[in-house]
Amino acid sequence: MLALGRPAFSMGRHGSPFATLAATLALFVLVAALPAGAQMPPNPPVEVARPLSDKVTDYVVYTGRFEAVERVVLRARVSGYLDSVGFEDGSIVEKDQILFTIDRRPFEAAVNRAEAALESAKAGRELAKLELDRAEQLASRNVGTVQEVDRTRATLTQADANVAIAEAELRTARLDLEFTEIRAPFTGRISARAVDPGNLIVGGTTQATALGTLVSIDPIHFEFTTSEADYLRYPRGNRVATGSAAEMPKIKVGIRLMNEDTFRHPGVLEFIDNEFDPNSGTITGRALVENPQHLILPGVFGRVRVPASEAHDALLIPDEAIISDQARKIVMTVDAEGKVVPKPVVPGQLHRGLRVVNEGLTADDRVIVAGVQRARPGQGVTANEVTIELGAE
Known part of the structure; x- marks a missing residue:
């Protein structure tokens, strides 16, 4: 016998128990029809590779600016009327070339x-x-x-x-x-003339007329500043700072311009200042760069890559294998049982297209390098072995 009492379904003002039951069944059907992203298929395929080992040198990168090795403001030693100009504005002039002639x-x-x-x-x-x-x-x-x-x-x-x-x-x-003949003291690029022929110029005093500016182009300096922490990080820094020019080790650096992707301009670190700036806590370094095609001009900004360690063995993996988990970096690996095991890592710099892993991996780990989006911690996967290759220098 059915007991009378509160109905099992509330009909509301305009509904019925049959309409409410139909909505509930539709909800169950919708959940069952969700795409497979919520329910991963068993053992999805992934590609795994063992970390590649190679000799790597740690680098630090600084922003700096190119400066002329030699720069001079051309002024006359005697006063008189300017008679002629012996160059085209902005041209390359040779040492001892006559630039200006006074009457x-x-x-x-x-x-x-x-x-x-x-x-x-x-x-x-x-x-x-x-x-x-x-x-x-x-x-x-x-x-x-x-x-x-x-x-x-x-x-x-x-x-x-x-x-x-x-x-x-x-x-x-x-x-x-x-x-009366103002000659080029060195080979370089001349600026635009500041005075035209026929003008009276003053010479031989501190108020002498500036006729133009001459800067050397090849080679050229690249100056940058480094922090005290980076200076102390480099083991040969003190020898560079205190040794004579003949005793300084030849530290090779690479420089790239702001519109370049690689450090294609080689140079040699030839000078580190003898004291830190007390206001900024930085010290100035200077590299000598060959510029045979005269493409780089003084004042151009660039970035210099300075070696911060000796060459050492390091493990390398593709950047795509590293995922971010808030502040941590994680690499998904596959163990002997085919299960996904996440490992926190400490990534380093790029080396020939691969990312250096400073901590967290061993050479025997099988790292998921493709299909990492299908891997879940503890889940079984079908691992296909591939090989990691180094990119170009």
Whole structure:
């Protein structure tokens, strides 16, 4: 006998118990029809490989800027009107090439005047010699006086001094004439001229007119700063900082420009400063880079890769095999029973297209390198063995 009481289904205002039962059955059908992502098939296929071992050098990378090995602001040593310019703006000029010429005529006249003054001084010295000889002969015959000999000898000494003064003035005049030609002190790239011919330029003072700038291009310096922690990390840092240039080890570095993917520009670390900046806690390093094609200009930014260790053995795996679990990095491995075993790892730098694993793996581990999205911890998988290969240098 069915007991009367509270109905099994609430009908609501407009529903019925049959409608509610139908909705419940539909929900069960929907759950059963969910895609296989919620229910993984048994032993999904994955590709596994053992970590590759190779010699790896640890590197640190810094941002820096290229600087000219030599740089000079061209100024005249003498004043005058600029007569000509001997280069095209922005061109490469050779050492001792004439870049600017000042009107030579006033300086040529000064040389001629100095040469004439020298000849006059030499003539006065010859006359003083003759007078001294005559006075000494007269004094030897008791005709002349000793006072006359002393006077003529002093005149000769003064004449010698006048000749020396005239010779010095002639050298100065010739130097001033030579300074009318402003030559390139080294081979490099010249800036745009700052003064056009016909202008009066001031030279020989701290306020001398700047005519242009010349910078050397090949080789070129790359300067960067490193922290105290990185400096102490490198075991040869002290020898580099304190040794002479001949004793410094040849530390090879690689440099890349901001639009490049590889460190394709080789260089040699040649200098580390002798003290840290107390404000920033950094020290300056400098590398010498060959620039035969003159593609790199001073002021260009780049990144330098400096070795921070000796070559050592390291394990390498593809980047795709590493997954992130919040702050941790995890690699999925397959054990002898075909089960997925996650292992936390400490990844390092890239080496020839593969990621260095500093901690967490052994050479015998079978790492899932493809199909890791189908692997679940503790789940069985069908492991297909593959081989990891190194990429290009």
